[in-house]
Amino acid sequence: MKPASFNYHAPRSVDEAVALLAEFGPQDGRVLAGGQSLVPTMAFRMARPTHLIDINGIAELARLTVDGDRLSIGACVRHAAFDSDTVKGATGDLLRKVVHNIAHYPIRTRGTFCGSVANADPASEWCCVMAALDGIAVLRSQRETRRVPAADFNQGVMMTDLQEDEMVVACELPLLPEGTRSGFVEFSRRKGDFAIAMALVAYRLENGLIVEPRVAVGGAEPHARRIAEAEDALRGQAPGADVFAAAAEVAAQVVDPMEDINNTAAYRRGLVRTLTERALESAA
Numbered sequence: 001m002k003p004a005s006f007n008y009h010a011p012r013s014v015d016e017a018v019a020l021l022a023e024f025g026p027q028d029g030r031v032l033a034g035g036q037s038l039v040p041t042m043a044f045r046m047a048r049p050t051h052l053i054d055i056n057g058i059a060e061l062a063r064l065t066v067d068g069d070r071l072s073i074g075a076c077v078r079h080a081a082f083d084s085d086t087v088k089g090a091t092g093d094l095l096r097k098v099v100h101n102i103a104h105y106p107i108r109t110r111g112t113f114c115g116s117v118a119n120a121d122p123a124s125e126w127c128c129v130m131a132a133l134d135g136i137a138v139l140r141s142q143r144e145t146r147r148v149p150a151a152d153f154n155q156g157v158m159m160t161d162l163q164e165d166e167m168v169v170a171c172e173l174p175l176l177p178e179g180t181r182s183g184f185v186e187f188s189r190r191k192g193d194f195a196i197a198m199a200l201v202a203y204r205l206e207n208g209l210i211v212e213p214r215v216a217v218g219g220a221e222p223h224a225r226r227i228a229e230a231e232d233a234l235r236g237q238a239p240g241a242d243v244f245a246a247a248a249e250v251a252a253q254v255v256d257p258m259e260d261i262n263n264t265a266a267y268r269r270g271l272v273r274t275l276t277e278r279a280l281e282s283a284a
């Protein structure tokens with residue numbers, strides 16, 4: 001099928017884009033970023049936006065910059081940007097481990113980090129990264145600029161705090177301290193498919209003991225989130241198979257997994273246990 005007809009706008013600045021959103025957002029106007037989620041749903045006519053606001057011509061949104069202790073990812077930065085060593089240090093290492101799990105290479109050259117965050121698929125790898133690292137979504141409208149922590153931004157399956165006249169202009173991630181170890185593992189039936197579940201872990205060692213543990217699970221619940229109980233099971237422990245297995249068991253017990261036609265909640269719970277343990281093992 002072909003998309004239903006729509007009006008196309010190509011703003012050259014963020015000010016112009018938010019002015020268009022203020023006017024057309026309430027009339028089902030939508031931002032077009034990489035188009036890798038929006039265009040297929042338009043082709044199937046599951047989405048019929050009346051106005052598309054294409055942000056790809058806004059040069060300032062293509063920036064990937066380090067700003068103090070934060071990495072700022074502009075709204076037009078593609079997934080593929082994280083395949084290179086552009087981002088240094090522990091955060092860059094983690095992003096490189098994650099990125100090749102997203103879709104296929106051609107999709108990664110168009111799809112954007114911020115588009116994934118705005119789209120809020122439960123199985124979005126970048127939403128899992130945002131949750132794990134306490135990332136911040138920077139939202140702009142004509143009214144204001146808001147900085148919303150990932151834990152508040154994500155509200156359910158493809159539901160966020162984004163208002164109809166707002167756009168995500170950037171996502172910010174902390175630069176993890178030197179020496180941070182990280183692991184990311186997901187499971188999907190075929191390479192490139194959306195994952196059924198995923199686990200992301202990060203921690204540092206001080207005097208041989210785990211400090212600043214982060215454990216996040218995606219794909220299993222309506223949105224990715226940190227699992228504080230599993231982090232508590234790691235904090236202050238020496239890394240090892242028994243500790244990892246215990247933390248993974250805690251994660252499996254506290255999640256409230258979704259069910260769908262192919263996957264029971266029990267199956268997803270089992271995946272959370274296995275993937276969390278493997279992510280911890282790979283980080284060690």
Ligand SMILES: Cc1cc2nc3c(=O)[nH]c(=O)nc-3n(C[C@H](O)[C@H](O)[C@H](O)COP(=O)(O)OP(=O)(O)OC[C@H]3O[C@@H](n4cnc5c(N)ncnc54)[C@H](O)[C@@H]3O)c2cc1C
Binds near residue numbers: 111121
């Ligand atoms: C075959 C296939 C496999 C895929 N597999 C995966 C996968 O494994 N993991 C994964 O995470 N994704 C996957 N994707 C989706 C892909 O990663 C998309 O790129 C991503 O979900 C959306 O980013 P985008 O830039 O393409 O957004 P678009 O498709 O342009 O937009 C998606 C939605 O977000 C809104 N939006 C986009 N950017 C903004 C913004 N800056 N401000 C406000 N709203 C915005 C749009 O209005 C729209 O509603 C897959 C896609 C395909 C086609």
